[in-house]
Amino acid sequence: MRRKYILHLAPSCLTAFSVGRDGITAQSAFPLSTEAYPAFEAFLSGLAPATRVTLLVDLPEEAHHIEALPFVRGRDRQALLARRQDHLFGDTPFRSQLSLGRESSGRRDERILFAAFTRPAMIQPWLERIIASPCILDGMTSTSFLSQALAIPLQPATHPFLFAHLTPAGLRVSCFEHGQLRFSRLTVSPTRQPESDPNFLREEIRRSFDYLVSQRVLPHDQATDVRALVADEASRDALKAAFSTQANLSLQPVLMAEAGAALGLTLPPGNADSLPLLLHVLATRRPPLPQFAPAEALSGQRLQRLGIIAKALAAAVFLACLGSASLTLFEARGQRKLAEASLRQAAATEVHLADVLAETPALPLPLAHLQDTVDSLQALAASARGPEPALRQLAAALTPVHGFRLQEVEWSVTPVIPEPPETPAGIQTLRVRFDLPAGIDRTRERVDQARSLLAALGAVPGARIEILRQPPETSGSEPLRVSESLPGDSIPQLEVRLKLPLSPP
Numbered sequence: 001m002r003r004k005y006i007l008h009l010a011p012s013c014l015t016a017f018s019v020g021r022d023g024i025t026a027q028s029a030f031p032l033s034t035e036a037y038p039a040f041e042a043f044l045s046g047l048a049p050a051t052r053v054t055l056l057v058d059l060p061e062e063a064h065h066i067e068a069l070p071f072v073r074g075r076d077r078q079a080l081l082a083r084r085q086d087h088l089f090g091d092t093p094f095r096s097q098l099s100l101g102r103e104s105s106g107r108r109d110e111r112i113l114f115a116a117f118t119r120p121a122m123i124q125p126w127l128e129r130i131i132a133s134p135c136i137l138d139g140m141t142s143t144s145f146l147s148q149a150l151a152i153p154l155q156p157a158t159h160p161f162l163f164a165h166l167t168p169a170g171l172r173v174s175c176f177e178h179g180q181l182r183f184s185r186l187t188v189s190p191t192r193q194p195e196s197d198p199n200f201l202r203e204e205i206r207r208s209f210d211y212l213v214s215q216r217v218l219p220h221d222q223a224t225d226v227r228a229l230v231a232d233e234a235s236r237d238a239l240k241a242a243f244s245t246q247a248n249l250s251l252q253p254v255l256m257a258e259a260g261a262a263l264g265l266t267l268p269p270g271n272a273d274s275l276p277l278l279l280h281v282l283a284t285r286r287p288p289l290p291q292f293a294p295a296e297a298l299s300g301q302r303l304q305r306l307g308i309i310a311k312a313l314a315a316a317v318f319l320a321c322l323g324s325a326s327l328t329l330f331e332a333r334g335q336r337k338l339a340e341a342s343l344r345q346a347a348a349t350e351v352h353l354a355d356v357l358a359e360t361p362a363l364p365l366p367l368a369h370l371q372d373t374v375d376s377l378q379a380l381a382a383s384a385r386g387p388e389p390a391l392r393q394l395a396a397a398l399t400p401v402h403g404f405r406l407q408e409v410e411w412s413v414t415p416v417i418p419e420p421p422e423t424p425a426g427i428q429t430l431r432v433r434f435d436l437p438a439g440i441d442r443t444r445e446r447v448d449q450a451r452s453l454l455a456a457l458g459a460v461p462g463a464r465i466e467i468l469r470q471p472p473e474t475s476g477s478e479p480l481r482v483s484e485s486l487p488g489d490s491i492p493q494l495e496v497r498l499k500l501p502l503s504p505p
Contacts, residue, residue: 009122169186
């Protein structure tokens with residue numbers, strides 16, 4: 001992950017903090033003097049190109065003003081806000097606004113919080129060098145708006161309250177209502193350790209309270225909650241003792257360790273500086289904050305975002321093209337498979353047709369073949385009853401035999417040339433095939449059934465029997481023995497041909 005940098009601008013110096021996977025660490029500090037500008041330029045030049053930099057301004061010269069304006073949209077709203085900012089803050093380019101919502105009565109005007117840094121000379125030299133460097137300005141925001149992320153979890157109530165915390169710039173007292181900033185004021189401490197002077201904290205909080213009461217932001221007839229971040233329990237007790245005589249102020253000190261735990265951050269004990277908490281919120285949570293940087297200063301950020309969008313679009317187009325090409329490839333493969341299957345089917349059809357043509361005799365047929373066909377037709381015509389008499393004789397002969405399986409019966413007629421008148425007109429042939437019991441353990445049953453079938457067929461009148469196929473153990477010339485079935489011949493069969501005289505009609 002590329003490192004980001006947060007530049008904290010205080011009245012005494014500008015401190016650069018790096019943000020990475022290892023946390024937030026202070027890199028360099030530059031005093032607010034012209035002698036520090038070359039060192040700051042060298043620091044920016046040493047960063048990687050396109051490094052994102054956020055400027056966190058923590059200066060006393062920050063003005064806030066709330067106005068109720070007619071609710072308009074579009075270009076009219078932008079022009080109205082620009083006119084009010086010009087009227088309130090003059091020519092300072094570092095200004096912003098925040099909508100606080102619409103009023104519930106009357107014209108329902110929109111309440112706008114206008115904010116600006118009224119001393120641009122404190123910011124301009126640093127901002128110009130950031131813009132001229134290879135870095136990209138990610139934004140400029142104020143500590144007053146960022147402190148909202150610390151105050152709201154400590155006081156989620158909707159009524160106004162004060163929030164006081166210390167930073168390297170001094171003591172900042174802010175007022176929040178309905179989760180929005182209403183006022184903020186930074187006071188530079190006369191001592192290097194303002195947390196050790198509870199009277200200074202009390203007086204500055206009281207001064208901010210009196211100003212907000214005069215502006216009718218805070219009520220004068222009821223107590224206002226004050227949340228103050230303190231380093232340890234001793235500082236909390238001392239601050240409570242200092243506020244014991246303050247009317248209309250309900251002090252509720254909060255230890256820095258408790259505030260850090262609410263944000264998931266562990267702080268070293270005895271430190272009242274809230275800057276680590278603010279940096280942690282800005283680096284990890286990135287809350288929506290007003291933007292104080294001029295539009296031209298954010299051109300690098302916009303170009304980078306446009307570059308990211310262009311890369312994303314290019315990647316999307318590439319993926320779409322890749323998907324389309326993949327679909328086309330799959331369709332082409334499917335068409336090729338269909339073509340190959342059609343070719344294989346056509347080849348198989350050609351082979352089949354070639355086999356049919358090879359088996360089909362050439363025309364005209366030989367005279368002997370035609371004579372045989374005519375004789376067969378004459379013999380069939382000579383028998384008016386067809387195969388029924390022969391089949392009836394076969395059925396009557398097999399009636400005494402039980403438990404056999406008749407697999408196939410084929411009937412045919414062979415014509416003969418009758419010399420004496422009493423000679424039959426032809427011979428009818430019955431080819432009968434039986435399935436016999438299978439298995440070595442059923443050999444005796446198989447032999448008995450085969451002999452029974454042969455004996456029954458031998459009783460057909462005028463029949464001549466020819467055994468075409470029988471199990472080897474049924475042969476009368478051999479003793480009864482167990483024989484193995486041939487491969488592929490799992491069911492023993494008995495096949496017999498019976499020739500019967502064909503009676504004329």
